[in-house]
Amino acid sequence: MPASVAHTSAPTSHHYTTLGLDSRKVAIWAFIGSECMLFVSLISTYLIYKGRSIVGPFPHETWTDPATGHVFKPILNIPVTSASTFVLLMSSLFMVLALAAVQNKEKPKHTRGERVLGNSKLWLWMTAIAGATFLGFQAFEFTSFVHEGLSIRTNLFGSSFFTLTGFHGAHVTAGVIWLVTLLAIDYRRGLGSKDSLLVDIAALYWHFVDVIWIVIFTLVYLIK
């Protein structure tokens, strides 16, 4: 494996390209365009079904079960989700730093600050940990919803909410795996400026997943 890992750095830019960009960079943009339509479909469905559930629990309103008289409080926990949103936002910042660190790997570093900023492993770790923390929050949110009586089968809200946020969570999971893979390469042979592209496309994906979350957070959690 080490021999082949070394090859992942082989730059492909020696091939002529029309734009002068590596094709992977073009492809990731096409992929992101496609992903936009995926999330547009999910978010639209959520919005269409908003307020149309026959039984509770509901996202922003209290609901009394007519059969049992049990009162369900609004289920969305905005303070907790705000915290997880903040963590995810910070992860984008770490991602920017990780990319910069890889791009400037060979530049001489004089001060302690420059060495910290130039530590690609540190920032990749931070990004991955922030992503994993976000996922932890989501796991907590999902389990507590189920305890409070909202599952993916309960009502239209449950179905569309869990599917939408679950899809986003799956994307974050894929991103964390991607980051860990980059870390493995970094530990094995060190990521240098010639590997910028590998980190660059991962970063584009990561920022995209982050931006989608901002949209979801606004439309699902903040707007009543």
Added chain:
Amino acid sequence: MATTARPAPEHSPDAYGEHSGLWSWLSTVDHKRIGILYLYTALFFFMFGGVEAIIIRAQLGAPNQHLVSAEFYNQLFTMHGTTMIFLAIMPLSAVFFNFLIPLQIGARDVAFPRLNAFSYWVYLFGGIFITIPIFFAVAPNGGWFGYAPLTTRAYSPGINIDFWVIGLQILGISSLAAAFNFLTTIINLRAPGMTLMRMPMFTWMAFIVQVLLVLAFPVITIALVFLLFDRFFGTNFYNTVSAGADPLLWQHLFWIFGHPEVYILVLPAFGLVSEVLPTYSKKPLFGYPVMVYSGILIAVLGFGVWAHHMFAVGMGPIADTFFGLTTMLIAIPTGVKIFNWIATMAQGAIRYTTAMLFGIGLVALFTIGGISGIMHASPPADLQQTDTYFIVAHFHYVLFGGSIMGIFAGLYHYFPKITGRLMDEKLGKIHFWLTFIAMNLTFFPMHFSGMLGMPRRIYTYDSGQGWDLFNALSTAGAMIFPIAMLIFIYNFLVSRKRGEIAGSNPWGAGTLEWTIPSPPPEYNFAKIPTVTSRYPLWEGKEVDYEDARINSQEGKTAADLGIIMPYSTIKPLLVALGLIVMFCGLISSRALIGVGAALMIFSLYSWLLSPLEPEHH
């Protein structure tokens, strides 16, 4: 037949040498060979879908027949539509995307050769997955549009629809992976001088189709995910009875995908015909920029007309008016293309080759389909026509008369480039005329049976409703297709081995793919050309002819020229296999999901961490 067998030139399919044998096909990453794999597979599925159609027509040939049961009839028409759209026409277009795009833009391969192989294998496995159930009479039976809630567990409890949902999901992965690949290829691998406005029209149409695929497929992916979750995990997306779900959700999502999909099906054929007509008229394509812009306009408007499939659901006057108008609008850029083709032929030195006949056939027959399309663009008229055989007539004129005619034109035109040999023209013309007659005899009467009120998707009917004659005619026409197809297949197989040697440019065409040997060497272009015009072989400058001279030389291997080629690899196939096993697990055992996932992840990592090609020095 003129099968004057001459000795094979050094570079003929017979001289592939080390590039033969099963393993070389399983591990190939060459876009041309992947194109050939697509070709054989898609032709197989085309004939399979054809057999289903023949059984349908046999059943409907006369009133009150019971050749097949009502239940099996549902499976037949569902699988006929699904097969033709997803397993025949789309992959037949992919044959040309694969084979032609790199050749037309002056590239050595697609942007991601291994991803390209992956797309093919996913298509093959997905096609097998969705086709097998019909042999056990448990095939999908909810129509190619799979309307929910009908397709939810409550109304379709059997395993039939499970195959459909999962099968389409698998095929979607193949289409999307291919679309990212071709899109990137066209954007980023054009040779120097190959500006967007010099791209051959086929590549332009292919470009637009990839954009449509990238934007439309995610929508059906989500619609299918909802259906999958409803069926397997008890979610409520289409649960109209106890959860208050919207009965139109599926229809909206499906047709937002579905209408762009019809352009995904027809634009590649438009592109092929835009190569064929100029070649055999010896004239550049008339109104090239207008052809480009009308294609783009069709794609844009194509996302704004979906609800014309839903006039009967009662959306109200505002929505009906809006979608009626946009639908009429989209006919304008479509009509512009027709006029441009006619103007291309006007006063040209026309040669009536088989490819040309199919090309002219498209112009004539697609126009008829377009006209009936405008008729049901009007909501009040559509209320009479919807769900009748009139619609069946419409979409067969656009899909058979458009897509299939164009694909055959492309097959005859490019057969010499693909195989190095010419197809027999006499048999080709018989094939054309039989197809042309069969097509009109089968589908023209459906306009009448439809107008007289015969509904779609009924497995039999009573006599005395004025439908008998038209159905008999349609059935008679349908029986001609197999004869035409057998002639084509015979011609194809024999010419492949014994046809006349074609040479690099048998038709005197003008675009880049005709500057290189037939079949092309694995590296395509010995020297990446510099392009100065739309038809480098017709109106190029000195450099174009010089490049063409270098590139038409035969017999040199990549090693001779110092060109670095990607390694062959089996890994894309293994990833595809893992994916399929995973999906199979959904309908059989949980353990299988784990096995499939493990195989997929392991092969994927091994693929991503191994180099595409030897390192440069």
